[in-house]
Amino acid sequence: MAGYIRASVLEGLNRIATRKNANVADVLRDHGLDMTIFQAQETEIDFDVMRQLFEDCATRWKMPDLGIQLAREQNLESLGVISLVVRMETTVRDAVKAVIRNQYLHTNGTVIILRELSGDDLAEVIYAPRTLADVRQAPEFALAGSKMRMAEASGREPEILSAEVMHSAPKGKDYLAASLGCPVRYGASRYSFLFRSDILDVKMPKMDVAYHPIIRRYLSDLAVNVNASFSERVGLEVFRLLSLGNCTQEKVAAAMRMQTRSLQRRLKTENTSFREILDEQRRRKSLALVQQTDMPLSEVALAVGYSDQTAFNQAFRRWFGRTPLKVRRPD
Numbered sequence: 418m419a420g421y422i423r424a425s426v427l428e429g430l431n432r433i434a435t436r437k438n439a440n441v442a443d444v445l446r447d448h449g450l451d452m453t454i455f456q457a458q459e460t461e462i463d464f465d466v467m468r469q470l471f472e473d474c475a476t477r478w479k480m481p482d483l484g485i486q487l488a489r490e491q492n493l494e495s496l497g498v499i500s501l502v503v504r505m506e507t508t509v510r511d512a513v514k515a516v517i518r519n520q521y522l523h524t525n526g527t528v529i530i531l532r533e534l535s536g537d538d539l540a541e542v543i544y545a546p547r548t549l550a551d552v553r554q555a556p557e558f559a560l561a562g563s564k565m566r567m568a569e570a571s572g573r574e575p576e577i578l579s580a581e582v583m584h585s586a587p588k589g590k591d592y593l594a595a596s597l598g599c600p601v602r603y604g605a606s607r608y609s610f611l612f613r614s615d616i617l618d619v620k621m622p623k624m625d626v627a628y629h630p631i632i633r634r635y636l637s638d639l640a641v642n643v644n645a646s647f648s649e650r651v652g653l654e655v656f657r658l659l660s661l662g663n664c665t666q667e668k669v670a671a672a673m674r675m676q677t678r679s680l681q682r683r684l685k686t687e688n689t690s691f692r693e694i695l696d697e698q699r700r701r702k703s704l705a706l707v708q709q710t711d712m713p714l715s716e717v718a719l720a721v722g723y724s725d726q727t728a729f730n731q732a733f734r735r736w737f738g739r740t741p742l743k744v745r746r747p748d
Contacts, residue, residue, distance in 0.1 A: 420464030420465060420524075420526035420547065420548070421462065422461070422464045423459055423523050423524065424454050424457055424458050424460040424461070425459070425523075426467055426495075427455065427470075428455070428458065428491050428495050430474065430490075431452075431455050433474075433478075433487065434474075434478070437478045439474075444470065444474055447473070448473070450470075459498075464525075464526030465526075465550070467526075468554075469552070471483060471484055471552070471555050474554075475554050481553075481587060483554050484553070484554035484556070484558030484559075485557055485596045487554075488557075489561070489565065491565075492565075496516065496566075498519075498522055499515075499516055499520065499522055499523050503516060503570060504621070507621055508618055509571045509616060509617050509618070509621065510531075510617035513531050513567070513570075513617070514531065516529070517530070521649075525547070526547060526548075527544060527545060527546040527547060528547070528656055529544060529559070529563065530542070530543040530545060530660050531543075538613060539578070539611055539613060541610070542567075542609060542610055543607060544559045544563070544609065545608070545656065545660045547656060548701075549583070549705045549709045553584045556582060556583070556584070560580065560582070560593070560608060560610055561593070564577060564597060570619075570621060571616050573616065573619070575616045576616070577598055577610050577612045578613070579610065579611045580593070580599055580602070580609065581605035581609050581610075582601060582605060582608050583605060583608060584603065585603055585604055586604070606710050606711075606712045606716070647687060648687045648694060650673070651669060651691070651694055652694050652697070652698055654669045655691075655698045656698050658672070659699070659720070660720075664722055666680065666691045669691070699721045699732065700736045703717060703721050703729075703732075703736070703741070704744070706721070707741045708744065714729075714745075717729070717741065718730075
């Protein structure tokens with residue numbers, strides 16, 4: 418499945434270039450795009466092209482905080498059609514969950530996860546790209562953007578306590594820590610930030626309910642036409658629930674607001690099954706965590722849904738013909 422994201426992710430890049438007296442047309446052309454992309458926000462562009470474009474702009478324009486600056490140029494409306502569902506919800510919590518539920522309409526290259534920690538009045542936002550890459554700007558853009566959109570929806574800044582990112586610490590100023598307002602742990606095994614969950618209870622401004630059926634119908638029609646097939650959407654949900662450590666067919670069906678039998682039938686029409694999709698998502702995530710992180714293999718096993726490392730090792734050998742340790746340390 419090719420990773421895509423709507424071109425609205427680039428909103429504001431031309432304004433940043435103007436302020437820097439930089440030629441944005443040249444860098445766009447190097448990545449197969451042109452200036453018309455700024456007037457075609459619903460156009461799908463390659464997810465990896467977006468990530469590398471951000472890195473190149475940061476390097477050429479000498480802007481180590483380009484992702485954070487770009488996040489400041491955007492708002493809820495930059496999510497395109499997903500912003501419609503935000504206005505239909507009653508609380509910030511419901512709005513965040515609605516964005517997560519419909520995110521595939523904006524991109525299939527990453528998953529945003531909300532995890533509330535019971536009893537602690539804390540919650541996490543986790544940014545989980547489906548393929549790992551040695552980049553800085555896109556994940557910092559996503560984390561800073563998540564904070565800013567939560568502030569826009571609630572009318573106040575979320576209190577962020579800590580953050581984690583997979584890339585290395587900056588050599589100069591820590592722009593991400595300044596933007597999030599908290600310490601950042603670099604070289605971690607994921608991208609996330611921890612915040613006080615009381616902000617999730619804030620009430621959203623009311624929207625005329627007469628528009629709700631129209632919006633739902635529009636989103637339903639769009640879902641039919643979007644590139645992602647039903648099995649691909651199930652794959653995204655499996656990936657999200659795997660990242661939360663609890664993925665079952667029943668939970669996936671519930672998250673997609675359908676009966677388990679209906680999910681099974683629709684997958685069968687696309688010549689696949691839940692078991693096959695779960696196996697594929699585990700395979701992809703396992704390889705990325707083994708090759709591109711230093712996470713202990715016992716934790717990798719847990720991260721892809723195996724409580725027993727022996728069972729994980731057997732599955733890994735079935736997928737790749739070698740043990741996880743042999744793949745991580747081939748010599």
